[in-house]
Amino acid sequence: MSAVFGSNVLAGKAAYITGGSSGIGFGIAQTFIAQGARVAIQGRNREKLDQAVDALGESALGCAADVRNYEATAAALAGASQKFGAIDILVCGAAGNFPAPVLGMSANGFKAVVDIDLLGTFNTCRAAFEHLRKPGASVISISATHAFQPYAHQAHVCAAKAGVDMLTRVLALEWGGYGVRLNIISPGPVDETEGMKRLAPTEESRRQVMEGVPLKRFAAISEIAGLALFLASDAAAYMTGAVCVIDGGASLAGYRRLGE
Numbered sequence: 001m002s003a004v005f006g007s008n009v010l011a012g013k014a015a016y017i018t019g020g021s022s023g024i025g026f027g028i029a030q031t032f033i034a035q036g037a038r039v040a041i042q043g044r045n046r047e048k049l050d051q052a053v054d055a056l057g058e059s060a061l062g063c064a065a066d067v068r069n070y071e072a073t074a075a076a077l078a079g080a081s082q083k084f085g086a087i088d089i090l091v092c093g094a095a096g097n098f099p100a101p102v103l104g105m106s107a108n109g110f111k112a113v114v115d116i117d118l119l120g121t122f123n124t125c126r127a128a129f130e131h132l133r134k135p136g137a138s139v140i141s142i143s144a145t146h147a148f149q150p151y152a153h154q155a156h157v158c159a160a161k162a163g164v165d166m167l168t169r170v171l172a173l174e175w176g177g178y179g180v181r182l183n184i185i186s187p188g189p190v191d192e193t194e195g196m197k198r199l200a201p202t203e204e205s206r207r208q209v210m211e212g213v214p215l216k217r218f219a220a221i222s223e224i225a226g227l228a229l230f231l232a233s234d235a236a237a238y239m240t241g242a243v244c245v246i247d248g249g250a251s252l253a254g255y256r257r258l259g260e
């Protein structure tokens with residue numbers, strides 16, 4: 001990434017990442033730290049969080065809280081801000097998923113995913129606002145192409161991510177005047193993530209997913225993190241409210257099977 005951006009692009013910046021213990025959130029934390037930022041990660045599993053902080057090193061701070069709980073998330077953000085000062089970069093990355101048809105999903109199963117993805121993004125942004133650097137903060141929501149493309153067995157995620165995109169774009173309207181930018185990263189299939197392990201658990205299902213991607217492969221987590229670095233940097237200073245699709249062209253082909 002430094003070949004594209006130079007080094008220490010985020011020197012002196014403070015970032016806060018929900019869902020930062022694993023997958024895309026953890027990859028973004030690694031990239032931001034490599035570029036000079038201090039990074040707080042929020043996760044609900046204390047053990048996973050501690051392991052992630054150990055792996056990230058001394059520039060990392062762990063905040064144990066469930067994004068579904070507004071008070072706990074607000075307290076975690078206040079603690080990080082007390083330690084780091086104003087938050088320059090906020091990444092809403094906490095997400096939940098399991099493949100199931102609507103008829104195999106209870107109301108509580110649907111709600112669990114909507115609460116983590118959509119309510120969690122609302123809670124994080126709403127509670128973070130007072131701690132964001134104004135002007136200058138960059139907020140990034142990690143969405144998915146589910147937001148605009150229906151997938152069978154993914155009703156909860158499709159509904160939640162559509163909400164995440166619209167919420168983020170409304171906030172871009174409301175917070176632009178404070179000098180706060182909000183953008184959306186919309187990944188397709190990303191390798192080595194919990195979500196992909198659930199949606200494509202076998203070699204055959206992985207092959208089927210890749211077949212539907214024009215670039216014929218999964219994304220690497222580092223490629224999603226590279227886009228987050230761009231959106232967090234001054235190079236994206238005039239971007240707000242943008243949906244940045246990074247899916248190897250997968251959504252160009254329209255409907256395809258996923259998680260069936």
Ligand code: COA
Pocket residue numbers: 095096097098099100104105106107108109110112113116194195196
């Ligand atoms: N099929 C159908 N229903 C399922 C399910 C599955 N595979 N997995 C969970 N559920 C249902 C549960 O039965 C429960 O509904 P019920 O109370 O009516 O029985 C509901 O979902 C909540 O499950 P629970 O395990 O209590 O919720 P949780 O808050 O602990 O976990 C999930 C949330 C369900 C999203 C869980 O998969 C999770 O923690 N995911 C985080 C990691 C992840 O998904 N990463 C990928 C991100 S893309």
